[in-house]
Amino acid sequence: MNRLMRVAFPLLAATILVFPGSVSAAGKTKLLASATVKSVAPTTLTVTADGKDTSFAVDAKTSVIGKGIGTKSRAKGGKATIADLLNAGDRVSVTYMEEGMHATKVQLLAAAK
Numbered sequence: 001m002n003r004l005m006r007v008a009f010p011l012l013a014a015t016i017l018v019f020p021g022s023v024s025a026a027g028k029t030k031l032l033a034s035a036t037v038k039s040v041a042p043t044t045l046t047v048t049a050d051g052k053d054t055s056f057a058v059d060a061k062t063s064v065i066g067k068g069i070g071t072k073s074r075a076k077g078g079k080a081t082i083a084d085l086l087n088a089g090d091r092v093s094v095t096y097m098e099e100g101m102h103a104t105k106v107q108l109l110a111a112a113k
Contacts, residue, residue: 007092032094034109039088045103047094056096056103058082066092066108087112 033056035047046055064085073080086092089112095105 027100028098029104030096030098032096035092035094037086037088037090037092037112040083040086044084045082045094045106046084047092052057054101056094056101058103058106061106064104064106065105068111082106097110 004088025087032047035049035054037045038048038053040046043058044055045058046053048054062082064082069085072085086106086108090108091110091112093107093109094103095107096103
């Protein structure tokens with residue numbers, strides 16, 4: 001066990017020292033747990049949380065999930081934009097890259113009534 005520790009710790013330290021750039025280059029992912037959609041366009045999503053508006057860039061790689069999203073997407077032939085899937089007033093959570101404020105995933109928590 002002692003021999004394993006003497007080998008494992010230096011290897012771990014060397015790995016961290018050799019590859020620190022790959023960790024920071026990926027950017028930081030953040031979560032906005034609950035927000036209300038203020039407006040939505042094919043390339044931009046603006047939400048309100050805690051009285052503050054935040055805009056996110058969205059594109060075809062932005063994943064939109066939630067109840068009814070698959071049905072709406074199929075109705076558009078699988079080529080739905082985020083503007084086809086979400087409406088003002090919907091409650092969502094947004095996972096995004098801090099650099100560039102790009103939404104990677106938007107989860108519909110509750111549709112607007």
